[in-house]
Amino acid sequence: xxxxxxxxxxxxxxxxxxxxxxxxxxxxxxxxxAKPATTAVTTTAxxxxxATSLNGAGATFPQPLYTKWFDAYFQQKNVKINYQGVGSxxxxxxxxxxxxxxGASDGIMTADQITAAEAKGGPILHIPMTSGAxxxxxxxxxxxxxxLKLSGDVLANIYLKTITKWNDPAITALNPGxxxxxxxxxxxxxxxxxxxxxxxxxxxxxxxxxxxxKVGNANSVNWPGDIGGQGNAGxxxxxxxxxxxxxxxxxxxxxxxQLPFASLKNAAGNYQLPTLIxxxxxxxxVTLPSDMKIMITNSTNPDAYPICGYxxxxxxxxxxxxxxxxxxxxxLWWGVHDGQQYAAALNYAALSSSAVTNAxxxxxxxxxxxxxxxxx
Numbered sequence: 001x002x003x004x005x006x007x008x009x010x011x012x013x014x015x016x017x018x019x020x021x022x023x024x025x026x027x028x029x030x031x032x033x034a035k036p037a038t039t040a041v042t043t044t045a046x047x048x049x050x051a052t053s054l055n056g057a058g059a060t061f062p063q064p065l066y067t068k069w070f071d072a073y074f075q076q077k078n079v080k081i082n083y084q085g086v087g088s089x090x091x092x093x094x095x096x097x098x099x100x101x102x103g104a105s106d107g108i109m110t111a112d113q114i115t116a117a118e119a120k121g122g123p124i125l126h127i128p129m130t131s132g133a134x135x136x137x138x139x140x141x142x143x144x145x146x147x148l149k150l151s152g153d154v155l156a157n158i159y160l161k162t163i164t165k166w167n168d169p170a171i172t173a174l175n176p177g178x179x180x181x182x183x184x185x186x187x188x189x190x191x192x193x194x195x196x197x198x199x200x201x202x203x204x205x206x207x208x209x210x211x212x213x214k215v216g217n218a219n220s221v222n223w224p225g226d227i228g229g230q231g232n233a234g235x236x237x238x239x240x241x242x243x244x245x246x247x248x249x250x251x252x253x254x255x256x257x258q259l260p261f262a263s264l265k266n267a268a269g270n271y272q273l274p275t276l277i278x279x280x281x282x283x284x285x286v287t288l289p290s291d292m293k294i295m296i297t298n299s300t301n302p303d304a305y306p307i308c309g310y311x312x313x314x315x316x317x318x319x320x321x322x323x324x325x326x327x328x329x330x331x332l333w334w335g336v337h338d339g340q341q342y343a344a345a346l347n348y349a350a351l352s353s354s355a356v357t358n359a360x361x362x363x364x365x366x367x368x369x370x371x372x373x374x375x376x
Contacts, residue, residue, distance in 0.1 A: 051079070051323035051324050051326065051327040052078065052079055052080060052327075053079065053080040053081070053082065054079065054080075054081045054082070054101045054102070054324065054327055054328055054331065055081075055082045055083075055099075055100045055101050055102075056081065056082070056083045056084070056091075056100050056101060056102040056103065056104060056313070057083065057084040057085075057086050057090060057091045057094045057095075057099075057100045057103060057104070058084075058085070058086065058087070058088050058090065058091020058092070058094070058095075058103045058104030058105055058195075058314070059085065059087065059088045059091060059104040059105055059106045059194075059195045059196070059311055060085040060086075060087060060194070060196065060231040060232045060233065060250070061088075061106040061132065061134075061195055061196045061199075061232065061250045061309075061311050062104065062106070062129060062130055062132070062250075062311040062348070063083070063085035063232075064250075064252045064253075064256075064346050065129075065130055065252075065342065065343060065346050065348050066083050066085075066104070067083075068342050068346060069335060069339050069342060070083055072339075072342065073331060073334060073339075077330075077331075077334075079327055079331065081331065083104075085231060086192075086231075087190075087192040087193050087194045087195075087219075087230075087231060088104065088105035088106055088107050088193060088194055088195030088196075088198065088219050089192060089193015089194065089219045089220055090192065090193060091103035091104045091105055091314065092105055092109060092113055092117075092193075092219075092314065095117065095124070095314050095315075095316075096113070096116050096117045096120055096121075097120070098120060098121065098320075101315075101324055101328055102313050102314060102315045102328060103313070103314035103315075104129075104311065104312070104313050104314065105126075105195045105198075105219075105311070105312055105314055106194075106195025106196055106198055106199055106309055106310070106311045106312070107194075107195040107197075107198025107199065107202075107218075107219045108126065108198070108293045108295070108312075109124070109126070109314070110218070117314075117316075121316040121318065121320070122316055122317060122318040123316070123317040123318070124314055124315070124316050124317070125291075125314065125315050125316070125317060125362045125365070125366070126291060126292050126293050126312040126314060126362075127292070127312055127313045127314075127315060127332055127336075127359050127362045127363060128292045128310045128311070128312055128336075128351060128355050128358070128359050129310075129311055129312065129313055129335055129336065129339075129351075129359075130310070130311050130340075130343055130348045130349065130350070130351065131279055131280075131282070131283060131296070131308060131309060131310045131311065131348070131349045131351070132250055132251055132252075132279050132308065132309070132311065132347065132348045132349060133250075133251045133274035133275065133276075133278060133279040133282075133305050133307060133308050133347075134196060134199055134200060134248050134249065134250055134251065134274065134307040134308070134309075135248070135249055135250075135251045135253075135254040135259075135261035135262075135274040136150060136155065136246065136247075136248055136261055136262040136264065136274075136307070137235075137236065137239050137246070137247050137248070137249055137254050137259040137260065137261050137262075138239065138245065138246045138247075138259075138260055138261070138262060139239050139240065139242060139243055139244065139245045139246075139259070139260070140166060140180070140181065140243075140244055140260075141181070141243065141244075142179065143178065143179075143180075143260065144260055145259075145260035145261055146260070146261070146262075146263050146273055147175075147178060147260075147263075148175060148178070148260070148262045148263070149174045149175050149262065149263050149264075149265070149271055150171070150174065150262045150263070150264055150265070151174060151207075151264070151265040152203065152204070152206075152207030152208065152264070152265065152298070152306065153207055153208050154170050154171060154174065155204065155207075155264070156204045156207060156208035156210065156211040157170065157208070157210075158185055158187060158246060159187060159189070159204065159211070159215075159223075159224065160208075160210060160211060160214065160215070160224050161187070161224040161225050161226070162210075163185070164184055164185060165182060165183060165184055165185060166180040166181050166182070166183055166185055166244060167180045167181060167182045174265075181244065183244045184244065185244060185245070185246055186226060186227060186242045186243075186244055186245035186246070187225065187226035187227065187245070187246055187247075188226065188227045188228075188229055188235050188238045188239050188242070188245055188246065188247035189223050189226065189227070189228055189229070189235070189247070189248075190220075190228065190229060190230075190231075190234075190235060191228030191229060191230055191234070192220070192230055192231065193219040193220040194219055194220070194231075195219060195309075195311065196232055196248065196249065196250060197218075197219055197220065197221065198217065198218065198219045198309075199295070199297060199307060199308070199309035200248045200307060201215065201216065201217045201218060201221055202217045202295050202297050202309070203297040203298055203306060203307045204217075205217040206297060206298040207298060207306075227242070227245075229247070232249045232250050232253045233253060235247045235248065235249050235253075236249050236253045236254065236256075236257045236259060237257075239259060240257055240259060248307070251274045251275075251279075251347045252346055252347050252348070254274070255347060261273070261274055264305065264306050264307065265306075266298070266299070266301075266302070266304055266305065266306045267298050267299060267300045267304075267306065268300060268301070268302035268304075270302050270303075272303070272304065272305045272306070273305070274305050274307070275305065275347075276344060276347050276348070276349060277303070278303065278304055278305030278308070279305060279308045279348075279349040280349045280350075281299070281301045281303040281304040281305070282296045282297075282299040282301065282304040282305060282306075282308035283296050283299075283308070283310075283349070283352060283355070284301055284304075284352075285301060286299070288352075288354050288355055288358055289358075290358055290361065291358075291362075292310065292312065292355065292358050292359065292362070294310070295309060295310075296308050296309060296310065297309060308349075310355075313332060313335075315328060315332070315366065316366075317365055317366055317367060318366075318367055318368070319366060319367065319368050319373060321368075322368040322369075322373070325366060325367075325368050325373045326368075326373045326374060328366075328373075329363055329366050329373040329374045330374060332359075332363045333360070333363055333374065336351060336356050336359040336360065336363070337356070340356075364376070
């Protein structure tokens with residue numbers, strides 16, 4: 001009898017314990033469900049954001065270098081940088097609209113473009129990243145790279161369409177002994193808004209009054225005629241396909257596509273090929289303004305190649321997001337220091353010490369809600 005009572009008592013206790021556990025679990029579940037979400041929330045007021053990626057768009061001129069940079073930066077810093085080479089004009093539009101974290105341009109923004117950008121995000125910086133040469137490429141049967149010689153005024157007249165054949169007396173006078181064909185010149189230019197075009201037309205405006213008054217200097221101009229190509233790659237492709245054509249591209253695109261390029265007469269009267277040394281010499285002896293808005297075409301240095309220019313990243317001084325702003329400033333600082341080691345191998349000129357100093361000051365001026373994003 002006692003054994004039966006003990007079993008009954010133990011069974012009762014077990015049932016009571018189970019009931020308590022079930023009730024407690026239900027209570028805990030109810031309490032947990034009633035709690036608000038505790039996952040992280042991005043708040044613009046605190047500047048919180050996912051800063052493991054940045055988006056940029058713009059110039060195709062530095063794209064081979066930026067491709068190398070941003071891959072190396074991801075490997076070193078685990079920050080992914082998505083860059084679209086859509087042309088300087090589109091880069092300026094996108095940074096102004098705020099659809100990217102930074103823009104890129106080989107041309108200085110116009111007064112109207114700066115006004116539009118400042119109305120959206122306040123002061124905007126032109127931070128130099130590199131400089132390089134533009135090659136005047138051609139496709140003429142039997143004439144190898146460097147054989148063709150051109151002067152600035154002759155090149156301008158080819159693009160003005162006042163010189164229309166390869167055996168024009170103005171061209172043959174510069175190239176005695178060269179068998180130039182009696183055929184029309186197919187003139188290729190950029191169809192998109194382009195900093196490469198800005199550098200090219202800046203040069204032509206300096207060496208030809210006719211070009212300056214009739215066409216001028218801009219990312220996009222009213223071309224006198226012939227064929228357009230999208231981006232540096234598009235122009236290179238058109239010249240590669242079209243016999244008896246001429247075009248202008250950043251040097252890396254000419255080398256990558258194995259396209260012949262002309263030797264150009266510089267301001268000192270010396271013929272120069274587009275080279276890394278010639279691009280470096282174009283900025284030697286130039287007094288650089290603190291905002292780095294300067295063109296270095298048609299340099300008077302006797303060793304300079306005449307069609308060279310800086311390439312800038314465009315960024316707002318006042319960043320709307322603290323984490324992204326810090327990530328951008330750190331990437332830019334890396335670019336003007338560690339990134340320079342990759343330039344020469346891709347035929348870009350590393351920044352001079354004075355250009356680096358000016359770039360540093362620009363990057364250090366970047367702020368979030370009035371406070372510097374990075375310090376030395």
